[in-house]
Amino acid sequence: MVKQQSDSTVNGKIRCDACPVMCYIADGKAGACDRYANVGGDLIRVDPLTIIENTVNEGGKVVSFLPGTEGEDWDGDLVQAKRSFVTAVGAGTTYPDYKPAPFIVSQTERGIDMVTVVTEGIFSYCGAKVKIDTDRYLGPEASPVRVDGEQVGHVTTGEYGSQMLSLGGVHHLTGGSKKEGRVTCDALLRLCNGEAVEMQIEGGAEVTVKAGAAPIINGVEEQRMRVGCGSATIGMFAKQWAPHVDEVVVVDDHITGVLSEHQAGRLLDVPSTGIRIKGRRSTPGRYFQVAEPGTGWGGTNISDPLSILGDFDPKAAYAGLRMLMVSTTGEQYGYYILNAELRPVLQTDLPEPIRFSVDQIAENCEPAVASVLFMGGAGGSLRAGVTRNPVQLTRSVKEALTYVSCGGAPAYVWPGGGITVMADVTQMPANAFGYVPTPALVAPIEFTMRLDDYRALGGHMEAVVPIEEALKVAERRVAPRDDTRWPTAGENFKWRA
Numbered sequence: 001m002v003k004q005q006s007d008s009t010v011n012g013k014i015r016c017d018a019c020p021v022m023c024y025i026a027d028g029k030a031g032a033c034d035r036y037a038n039v040g041g042d043l044i045r046v047d048p049l050t051i052i053e054n055t056v057n058e059g060g061k062v063v064s065f066l067p068g069t070e071g072e073d074w075d076g077d078l079v080q081a082k083r084s085f086v087t088a089v090g091a092g093t094t095y096p097d098y099k100p101a102p103f104i105v106s107q108t109e110r111g112i113d114m115v116t117v118v119t120e121g122i123f124s125y126c127g128a129k130v131k132i133d134t135d136r137y138l139g140p141e142a143s144p145v146r147v148d149g150e151q152v153g154h155v156t157t158g159e160y161g162s163q164m165l166s167l168g169g170v171h172h173l174t175g176g177s178k179k180e181g182r183v184t185c186d187a188l189l190r191l192c193n194g195e196a197v198e199m200q201i202e203g204g205a206e207v208t209v210k211a212g213a214a215p216i217i218n219g220v221e222e223q224r225m226r227v228g229c230g231s232a233t234i235g236m237f238a239k240q241w242a243p244h245v246d247e248v249v250v251v252d253d254h255i256t257g258v259l260s261e262h263q264a265g266r267l268l269d270v271p272s273t274g275i276r277i278k279g280r281r282s283t284p285g286r287y288f289q290v291a292e293p294g295t296g297w298g299g300t301n302i303s304d305p306l307s308i309l310g311d312f313d314p315k316a317a318y319a320g321l322r323m324l325m326v327s328t329t330g331e332q333y334g335y336y337i338l339n340a341e342l343r344p345v346l347q348t349d350l351p352e353p354i355r356f357s358v359d360q361i362a363e364n365c366e367p368a369v370a371s372v373l374f375m376g377g378a379g380g381s382l383r384a385g386v387t388r389n390p391v392q393l394t395r396s397v398k399e400a401l402t403y404v405s406c407g408g409a410p411a412y413v414w415p416g417g418g419i420t421v422m423a424d425v426t427q428m429p430a431n432a433f434g435y436v437p438t439p440a441l442v443a444p445i446e447f448t449m450r451l452d453d454y455r456a457l458g459g460h461m462e463a464v465v466p467i468e469e470a471l472k473v474a475e476r477r478v479a480p481r482d483d484t485r486w487p488t489a490g491e492n493f494k495w496r497a
């Protein structure tokens with residue numbers, strides 16, 4: 001665990017100055033955020049400093065997968081600079097920020113001197129963008145999202161096959177009541193640390209979100225992310241359907257598709273069937289607003305698909321006409337044959353080719369997952385812990401000379417001013433996030449660049465230490481998540497000529 005400096009002790013209590021709360025911590029006790037403790041008179045960062053080791057274990061043998069060294073035996077030396085990345089998880093925070101960041105470590109990578117500045121940033125301006133793979137209606141756009149009765153965010157514009165939530169942000173963290181800020185901070189902390197959080201959407205559903213897991217909507221675990229909208233589904237499967245049915249309707253809250261009218265049906269010479277759809281016709285074979293949004297067929301509120309049909313036109317329809325109605329995930333389907341009155345009659349047996357195509361819709365769906373991206377702005381004073389001239393860091397990031405990561409996870413840096421980043425929380429080590437009661441989220445952030453560039457941007461050169469110093473105090477070593485790569489010389493950098 002990392003020992004922190006403290007400038008003040010009163011009656012045996014150490015003052016922690018890692019955030020504006022400035023706790024006085026008695027021996028054996030922790031501060032208000034549980035991140036710092038007084039251990040025998042030393043101020044200690046409780047969570048271990050975390051290192052990511054660039055090794056994989058194949059058949060019990062640890063091998064390197066650094067580019068160019070694949071398959072080479074690893075000599076077992078953990079303290080090899082080029083194979084380790086010091087994350088900010090457990091590194092601690094400096095406050096106020098003019099002090100150098102807790103760790104500024106140098107290492108040589110392929111003959112090039114690199115430096116990584118790590119700090120656990122205190123983010124009052126931060127939140128989470130949540131993507132929930134489902135067609136089901138979660139609630140009206142801009143509807144408040146609540147946790148324990150407090151608004152922590154809102155429903156934002158939906159995306160293709162996913163509903164989106166925007167959570168946190170400075171207004172909920174600091175602009176509302178004390179309870180709203182506390183609940184928002186706690187919800188963000190749990191979400192970012194991979195825990196499940198139950199939310200209520202005003203005028204909509206109860207949702208449980210856990211990063212990387214299937215979302216639970218109104219108590220039911222979502223299974224599938226739709227194959228596409230109703231129109232796209234017609235396009236994808238029209239060839240399979242045309243020889244075996246006369247009509248197909250793919251029910252979708254966004255765009256309901258109708259085979260006989262759709263361009264795909266026209267090209268396959270599917271004749272008109274006299275079908276009438278209740279909804280707003282957009283273009284041939286594509287209908288909007290066939291029903292209200294909901295948790296039924298294709299994200300609509302219907303449980304009976306026939307409710308979106310008008311009477312068949314007797315000029316084109318005929319008894320014996322075969323029709324498939326299916327949702328965009330293939331979870332709901334019905335096979336009908338028109339009777340003498342031109343009314344669809346549900347058939348109990350699905351012809352084998354039709355069953356096959358319905359199964360293929362399901363097969364082409366992906367597992368429904370909730371994704372959580374941490375989003376925060378490091379454009380403020382945090383930069384001063386990196387350099388005496390903060391705007392130089394922003395410029396260096398924008399010029400791609402400095403690579404930004406969060407707990408080793410690649411961070412997407414937004415264009416425009418400041419250093420506003422987004423990172424996938426599932427790509428970070430477990431429990432990478434903390435909080436302080438101001439309230440604000442504490443998130444790991446690392447800046448990696450060439451040592452020459454660090455010097456040029458006015459970095460705290462006097463605070464640079466070899467990586468071995470950090471490795472000595474690191475107590476937690478983790479493997480990279482998936483194919484996440486932290487910056488190495490020659491990758492991720494724009495090299496100057």
Ligand code: SF4
Nearest residue numbers: 016019022023031033
């Ligand atoms: S809340 Fe945590 S970081 Fe802030 S002063 Fe107290 S112990 Fe230190």
